[in-house]
Amino acid sequence: MLALSRRSHYGDSRMKLYSFPMAPSARRARMFLAEKGLTAEIVDIDLRSGRHLEPAYLAINPQGLVPVL
Numbered sequence: 872m873l874a875l876s877r878r879s880h881y882g883d884s885r886m887k888l889y890s891f892p893m894a895p896s897a898r899r900a901r902m903f904l905a906e907k908g909l910t911a912e913i914v915d916i917d918l919r920s921g922r923h924l925e926p927a928y929l930a931i932n933p934q935g936l937v938p939v940l
């Protein structure tokens with residue numbers, strides 16, 4: 872089980888969005904979900920503390936970028 876960051880839940884969904892509140896790309900993905908009325912579990916990856924470069928996250932996205940859906 873990943874212990875990447877705090878999680879917030881927006882509805883009951885099988886989708887999971889790895890995101891960071893201040894990242895424009897991740898914000899675009901959250902806006903897309905909202906506009907489509909879709910819900911996803913949001914997992915915040917703190918770019919400032921380098922969580923996106925940790926092995927647990929690189930296993931999810933080897934590019935080390937957010938967002939990932």
Ligand SMILES: N[C@@H](CCC(=O)N[C@@H](CS)C(=O)NCC(=O)O)C(=O)O
Nearest residue numbers: 894895896897918923935936937938
């Ligand atoms: N084209 C990609 C760009 C993703 C991207 O550049 N994400 C930035 C945040 S906006 C990021 O993860 N930066 C972390 C880094 O460069 O170390 C997309 O839109 O998904």
